[in-house]
Amino acid sequence: MLEKHQLEYREKIRAFALEKIEPVARTLDDDQRFLNEHIKPMTDIGLLSMLIPEKYGGQPIDTVCYSIAVEEISRVCGSSGITVAAHNSLGCYPVLRFGTDAQKEKYLTRAAQGELMAFGLSEADAGSDAGGTRTVALKKDDHWLVNGSKCWITSATKAFATVATTKTTEDPNDREITAFIFDKDWDGYSVGKKENKMGLRGSDTAFLHFDDMKAPLENQLAEIGQGFKVAMITLDGGRVSIGAMALGLAQGALDCAVKYAATRKQFGKPIASNQMIQKKLADMATEIQAARLMIYEASQMKDAKIQFSKQSAMCKLFASEVATRAAATAIGVLGAVGYRTGDYPAERIWRDVKLCEIGEGTSEIQRLVISRELVKELGDKI
Numbered sequence: 001m002l003e004k005h006q007l008e009y010r011e012k013i014r015a016f017a018l019e020k021i022e023p024v025a026r027t028l029d030d031d032q033r034f035l036n037e038h039i040k041p042m043t044d045i046g047l048l049s050m051l052i053p054e055k056y057g058g059q060p061i062d063t064v065c066y067s068i069a070v071e072e073i074s075r076v077c078g079s080s081g082i083t084v085a086a087h088n089s090l091g092c093y094p095v096l097r098f099g100t101d102a103q104k105e106k107y108l109t110r111a112a113q114g115e116l117m118a119f120g121l122s123e124a125d126a127g128s129d130a131g132g133t134r135t136v137a138l139k140k141d142d143h144w145l146v147n148g149s150k151c152w153i154t155s156a157t158k159a160f161a162t163v164a165t166t167k168t169t170e171d172p173n174d175r176e177i178t179a180f181i182f183d184k185d186w187d188g189y190s191v192g193k194k195e196n197k198m199g200l201r202g203s204d205t206a207f208l209h210f211d212d213m214k215a216p217l218e219n220q221l222a223e224i225g226q227g228f229k230v231a232m233i234t235l236d237g238g239r240v241s242i243g244a245m246a247l248g249l250a251q252g253a254l255d256c257a258v259k260y261a262a263t264r265k266q267f268g269k270p271i272a273s274n275q276m277i278q279k280k281l282a283d284m285a286t287e288i289q290a291a292r293l294m295i296y297e298a299s300q301m302k303d304a305k306i307q308f309s310k311q312s313a314m315c316k317l318f319a320s321e322v323a324t325r326a327a328a329t330a331i332g333v334l335g336a337v338g339y340r341t342g343d344y345p346a347e348r349i350w351r352d353v354k355l356c357e358i359g360e361g362t363s364e365i366q367r368l369v370i371s372r373e374l375v376k377e378l379g380d381k382i
């Protein structure tokens with residue numbers, strides 16, 4: 001059961017999403033256009049500072065509310081959902097959790113004012129095996145010298161700063177990885193061409209290149225050698241937000257299917273009166289509610305500071321697969337018009353949702369995480 005403030009928050013964000021974002025969701029996708037005009041209203045309503053303390057200008061909320069926000073935005077527009085989720089969970093959170101006071105003051109204050117942050121973990125040869133990073137930062141007298149590239153970076157074209165992992169050793173056999181915050185306006189920092197994606201086309205995704213880039217020593221985030229841990233802890237929270245994004249997309253698919261089934265007539269009656277259609281809608285709704293409860297549970301565990309790696313991987317895995325099924329089922333319920341681009345959101349959702357089974361660890365990797373946690377829980381009982 002949601003608490004009163006959470007229900008009220010849901011109403012507020014739902015109204016915002018319907019008024020501001022739903023009307024342009026289709027054109028963002030059609031034109032591969034970033035949601036520039038949404039940044040100011042999103043900032044004002046607090047969507048870009050949900051995890052940032054008030055002293056840095058944020059509008060902090062609990063993690064259940066955060067998941068609700070990502071769900072409600074994604075319910076009408078996946079591209080906007082991933083932009084919000086990546087900024088908060090992947091850009092801001094590691095600074096909040098591991099940053100010095102000076103780093104928080106410098107970066108979170110700007111982030112709360114609506115300047116986006118990004119997260120650079122993936123590389124061309126280090127995807128699922130994120131510890132295989134080849135980007136390297138070597139300590140010189142008064143700076144780090146950084147060389148390498150990060151790929152698939154959400155909001156790379158827009159972000160004023162990126163939290164990124166690099167090796168901090170030249171030894172090819174040593175996986176010493178350290179986290180940093182890199183600023184877009186430094187010499188040697190450049191953004192690659194925007195990716196042409198099948199879905200989430202209103203979200204900018206691109207390479208980041210670091211070419212003899214000098215990073216000040218104070219931009220190291222957490223201890224040397226702790227970068228992989230920083231990334232994994234960041235992903236624990238991020239996966240809940242990808243779960244919430246999948247949930248919103250699934251709910252959007254259900255909304256579309258129910259509305260259509262109730263109004264589309266064949267054989268002289270609404271198709272919703274056929275038991276086979278009813279089964280599809282009922283199964284979608286039931287799975288979606290189960291995913292929602294898993295996301296709420298993981299969110300509550302995060303706030304209660306209970307280890308939630310397993311629950312976070314489970315809710316992302318389950319919600320993503322539920323959402324993929326929901327999108328395909330919705331297209332089936334709509335028939336031919338579900339297959340046509342534009343009229344109904346089902347096909348856009350179907351294209352958008354696939355990312356949820358890939359980003360922040362594929363479904364295979366979530367299963368590895370879950371099974372690893374299960375064995376860990378067994379501990380010394382074996």
Ligand SMILES: Cc1cc2nc3c(=O)[nH]c(=O)nc-3n(C[C@H](O)[C@H](O)[C@H](O)COP(=O)(O)OP(=O)(O)OC[C@H]3O[C@@H](n4cnc5c(N)ncnc54)[C@H](O)[C@@H]3O)c2cc1C
Pocket residue numbers: 086090118119120121122124126127128129151152153154155197200205355358359360361362363364365
């Ligand atoms: C739209 C989008 C946005 C993204 N945003 C970001 C971002 O902001 N920051 C960032 O750092 N990254 C981002 N990513 C990258 C994303 O996190 C990676 O794509 C993901 O981790 C998978 O890596 P990969 O694509 O290299 O796949 P690979 O690792 O090459 O995997 C390919 C296939 O092999 C499987 N596989 C790999 N290893 C195993 C194994 N041990 N056991 C079983 N199966 C395995 C995978 O599950 C997958 O099916 C984004 C990606 C996309 C598409």
